[in-house]
Amino acid sequence: QVQLQESGPGLVKPSETLFLTCTVSGASISDYFWSWIRQAPGKGLEWIGYMYYTGVTNYNPSLRSRITISIDTSKHQFSLRLNSVTAADTAVYFCASFPLQGDRGVFHIWGQGTMVTVSS
Protein backbone atom coordinates (compact mmCIF):
# COMPACT_ATOMS: atom_id res chain seq x y z
CA GLN A 1 0.00 0.00 0.00
CA VAL A 2 1.02 3.62 -0.32
CA GLN A 3 3.26 4.88 2.46
CA LEU A 4 4.78 8.28 3.14
CA GLN A 5 7.70 9.05 5.43
CA GLU A 6 8.88 12.53 6.37
CA SER A 7 12.49 13.35 7.17
CA GLY A 8 14.36 16.48 8.11
CA PRO A 9 15.83 18.43 11.01
CA GLY A 10 13.87 18.69 14.21
CA LEU A 11 15.35 22.07 15.09
CA VAL A 12 15.77 25.13 12.90
CA LYS A 13 17.07 28.55 13.90
CA PRO A 14 14.94 31.67 13.40
CA SER A 15 15.38 33.33 9.99
CA GLU A 16 16.85 30.14 8.50
CA THR A 17 15.32 27.77 5.95
CA LEU A 18 13.38 24.65 6.83
CA PHE A 19 13.78 21.77 4.39
CA LEU A 20 11.75 18.58 4.72
CA THR A 21 11.56 15.55 2.48
CA CYS A 22 8.80 12.97 2.08
CA THR A 23 9.67 9.56 0.66
CA VAL A 24 6.91 7.78 -1.25
CA SER A 25 6.59 4.02 -1.45
CA GLY A 26 3.95 1.82 -3.02
CA ALA A 27 2.66 4.41 -5.46
CA SER A 28 3.44 5.98 -8.78
CA ILE A 29 4.37 9.64 -8.44
CA SER A 30 2.11 10.46 -11.38
CA ASP A 31 -1.03 9.06 -9.73
CA TYR A 32 -1.24 11.59 -6.91
CA PHE A 33 -0.96 15.21 -5.89
CA TRP A 34 1.66 15.60 -3.19
CA SER A 35 1.00 17.93 -0.31
CA TRP A 36 2.25 19.32 2.97
CA ILE A 37 0.07 20.07 5.99
CA ARG A 38 1.15 21.30 9.40
CA GLN A 39 -0.22 21.44 12.91
CA ALA A 40 1.11 23.87 15.49
CA PRO A 41 1.11 22.59 19.08
CA GLY A 42 -2.45 22.37 20.38
CA LYS A 43 -3.85 23.83 17.15
CA GLY A 44 -5.77 22.69 14.11
CA LEU A 45 -4.46 21.56 10.76
CA GLU A 46 -3.15 24.05 8.22
CA TRP A 47 -2.77 23.14 4.55
CA ILE A 48 0.55 24.40 3.16
CA GLY A 49 0.40 23.48 -0.50
CA TYR A 50 0.55 20.74 -3.12
CA MET A 51 2.40 19.83 -6.26
CA TYR A 52 1.77 17.50 -9.17
CA TYR A 53 4.77 15.95 -10.92
CA THR A 54 4.13 17.99 -14.08
CA GLY A 55 5.02 21.10 -12.12
CA VAL A 56 1.53 22.25 -11.20
CA THR A 57 1.63 23.79 -7.74
CA ASN A 58 -0.81 25.46 -5.41
CA TYR A 59 0.22 27.17 -2.19
CA ASN A 60 -1.58 28.59 0.83
CA PRO A 61 -1.69 32.34 0.14
CA SER A 62 -0.56 33.10 3.68
CA LEU A 63 2.68 31.17 3.10
CA ARG A 64 3.16 31.54 -0.65
CA SER A 65 5.99 34.04 -0.47
CA ARG A 66 8.10 31.71 1.68
CA ILE A 67 7.45 28.18 0.41
CA THR A 68 8.52 25.93 -2.43
CA ILE A 69 7.35 22.37 -2.97
CA SER A 70 9.35 20.25 -5.37
CA ILE A 71 9.37 16.65 -6.58
CA ASP A 72 12.27 14.36 -7.41
CA THR A 73 10.69 11.55 -9.41
CA SER A 74 13.92 9.58 -9.62
CA LYS A 75 14.12 9.36 -5.83
CA HIS A 76 10.36 8.99 -5.29
CA GLN A 77 10.47 12.00 -3.01
CA PHE A 78 8.90 15.39 -2.67
CA SER A 79 10.13 18.26 -0.54
CA LEU A 80 9.11 21.40 1.29
CA ARG A 81 11.29 24.47 1.57
CA LEU A 82 10.12 27.17 3.99
CA ASN A 83 12.22 30.32 4.16
CA SER A 84 12.73 32.84 6.93
CA VAL A 85 11.19 30.73 9.66
CA THR A 86 9.97 32.13 12.96
CA ALA A 87 8.65 30.58 16.14
CA ALA A 88 5.20 30.63 14.53
CA ASP A 89 6.41 27.93 12.13
CA THR A 90 6.96 25.49 14.99
CA ALA A 91 4.66 22.58 14.21
CA VAL A 92 4.29 18.95 13.28
CA TYR A 93 4.66 18.78 9.52
CA PHE A 94 2.78 16.05 7.67
CA CYS A 95 3.20 15.01 4.09
CA ALA A 96 -0.04 13.81 2.56
CA SER A 97 -1.53 13.01 -0.80
CA PHE A 98 -4.75 12.86 -2.77
CA PRO A 99 -5.30 10.90 -5.96
CA LEU A 100 -5.33 12.34 -9.45
CA GLN A 101 -8.58 10.47 -10.07
CA GLY A 102 -11.35 11.13 -7.61
CA ASP A 103 -12.06 13.89 -5.12
CA ARG A 104 -9.17 16.32 -5.37
CA GLY A 105 -8.27 17.66 -1.98
CA VAL A 106 -9.34 14.64 0.06
CA PHE A 107 -6.24 13.47 1.85
CA HIS A 108 -6.35 9.69 1.79
CA ILE A 109 -2.75 9.07 2.73
CA TRP A 110 -0.63 10.72 5.41
CA GLY A 111 2.89 10.39 6.69
CA GLN A 112 3.39 9.98 10.42
CA GLY A 113 4.48 13.60 10.81
CA THR A 114 7.71 15.19 11.93
CA MET A 115 8.02 17.79 14.67
CA VAL A 116 9.96 20.92 13.75
CA THR A 117 10.89 23.46 16.40
CA VAL A 118 12.12 26.93 15.48
CA SER A 119 14.42 28.15 18.21
CA SER A 120 17.88 29.62 18.62
Next chain:
Amino acid sequence: DIQMTQSPSTLSASVGDRVTITCRASQSISGSLAWYQQKPGKAPKLLIYKASNLQTGVPSRFSGSGSETEFTLTISSLQPDDFATYHCQQYHTYSMYTFGQGTKLDIK
Protein backbone atom coordinates in the same frame (compact mmCIF):
# COMPACT_ATOMS: atom_id res chain seq x y z
CA ASP B 1 -10.81 32.17 2.14
CA ILE B 2 -13.49 29.78 3.31
CA GLN B 3 -13.50 29.50 7.10
CA MET B 4 -14.57 26.25 8.77
CA THR B 5 -15.97 26.35 12.29
CA GLN B 6 -16.54 23.21 14.35
CA SER B 7 -18.70 22.87 17.42
CA PRO B 8 -18.29 21.96 20.10
CA SER B 9 -14.53 22.32 20.61
CA THR B 10 -14.64 19.65 23.29
CA LEU B 11 -17.21 16.95 23.86
CA SER B 12 -17.41 14.56 26.78
CA ALA B 13 -19.34 11.35 26.27
CA SER B 14 -19.57 7.75 27.40
CA VAL B 15 -19.19 4.45 25.62
CA GLY B 16 -22.45 3.66 23.88
CA ASP B 17 -23.52 7.29 23.50
CA ARG B 18 -24.63 8.80 20.22
CA VAL B 19 -22.64 11.94 19.47
CA THR B 20 -22.83 14.61 16.81
CA ILE B 21 -20.20 17.13 15.78
CA THR B 22 -21.10 20.10 13.61
CA CYS B 23 -18.98 21.87 11.01
CA ARG B 24 -20.07 25.14 9.41
CA ALA B 25 -18.55 26.77 6.34
CA SER B 26 -18.40 30.53 5.90
CA GLN B 27 -19.82 30.11 2.39
CA SER B 28 -21.32 27.30 0.36
CA ILE B 29 -18.98 24.41 -0.35
CA SER B 30 -21.64 22.20 -1.92
CA GLY B 31 -20.77 18.70 -0.63
CA SER B 32 -16.99 19.07 -0.69
CA LEU B 33 -16.37 18.17 2.91
CA ALA B 34 -14.21 15.53 4.55
CA TRP B 35 -13.93 14.32 8.13
CA TYR B 36 -10.75 13.00 9.73
CA GLN B 37 -10.03 11.30 13.04
CA GLN B 38 -6.75 12.03 14.81
CA LYS B 39 -5.32 10.32 17.87
CA PRO B 40 -2.53 11.86 19.98
CA GLY B 41 0.84 11.72 18.27
CA LYS B 42 -0.65 10.26 15.08
CA ALA B 43 -1.56 11.49 11.66
CA PRO B 44 -5.19 12.20 10.80
CA LYS B 45 -7.15 9.34 9.25
CA LEU B 46 -9.79 9.91 6.59
CA LEU B 47 -13.26 8.85 7.74
CA ILE B 48 -15.73 10.48 5.36
CA TYR B 49 -15.53 12.38 2.09
CA LYS B 50 -18.05 14.15 -0.09
CA ALA B 51 -19.96 14.91 3.14
CA SER B 52 -21.47 11.45 3.54
CA ASN B 53 -19.29 8.83 1.83
CA LEU B 54 -17.68 6.42 4.25
CA GLN B 55 -14.03 5.68 3.50
CA THR B 56 -13.29 1.98 2.97
CA GLY B 57 -12.68 0.21 6.25
CA VAL B 58 -14.34 2.82 8.47
CA PRO B 59 -16.96 1.34 10.80
CA SER B 60 -20.57 1.96 9.86
CA ARG B 61 -21.28 3.63 13.22
CA PHE B 62 -19.71 6.72 11.63
CA SER B 63 -21.91 8.75 9.32
CA GLY B 64 -21.85 12.18 7.78
CA SER B 65 -24.51 14.47 6.42
CA GLY B 66 -25.10 18.00 5.25
CA SER B 67 -24.52 20.27 2.30
CA GLU B 68 -23.78 23.88 1.39
CA THR B 69 -22.68 25.39 4.72
CA GLU B 70 -23.72 22.99 7.48
CA PHE B 71 -22.43 19.48 8.05
CA THR B 72 -22.50 16.89 10.80
CA LEU B 73 -20.49 13.88 11.81
CA THR B 74 -22.41 11.34 13.89
CA ILE B 75 -21.10 8.37 15.79
CA SER B 76 -24.09 6.18 16.53
CA SER B 77 -22.68 4.23 19.48
CA LEU B 78 -19.34 5.34 20.86
CA GLN B 79 -16.64 2.72 21.21
CA PRO B 80 -13.48 3.07 23.31
CA ASP B 81 -11.40 3.45 20.15
CA ASP B 82 -13.42 6.50 19.06
CA PHE B 83 -12.08 8.89 21.68
CA ALA B 84 -9.96 11.20 19.56
CA THR B 85 -9.97 14.59 17.88
CA TYR B 86 -12.11 15.06 14.79
CA HIS B 87 -11.38 17.56 12.02
CA CYS B 88 -13.54 18.72 9.15
CA GLN B 89 -11.98 20.01 5.91
CA GLN B 90 -13.40 21.73 2.86
CA TYR B 91 -11.95 21.04 -0.57
CA HIS B 92 -14.43 23.07 -2.62
CA THR B 93 -11.77 25.54 -3.76
CA TYR B 94 -8.66 24.07 -5.39
CA SER B 95 -6.69 27.14 -4.47
CA MET B 96 -7.12 26.87 -0.72
CA TYR B 97 -8.06 23.92 1.43
CA THR B 98 -9.09 24.72 4.99
CA PHE B 99 -9.73 22.71 8.13
CA GLY B 100 -11.89 23.31 11.15
CA GLN B 101 -10.18 23.87 14.48
CA GLY B 102 -10.95 20.34 15.63
CA THR B 103 -13.31 18.75 18.16
CA LYS B 104 -11.79 16.73 20.97
CA LEU B 105 -13.99 13.85 22.04
CA ASP B 106 -13.09 12.58 25.47
CA ILE B 107 -14.43 10.17 28.02
CA LYS B 108 -16.98 11.52 30.48
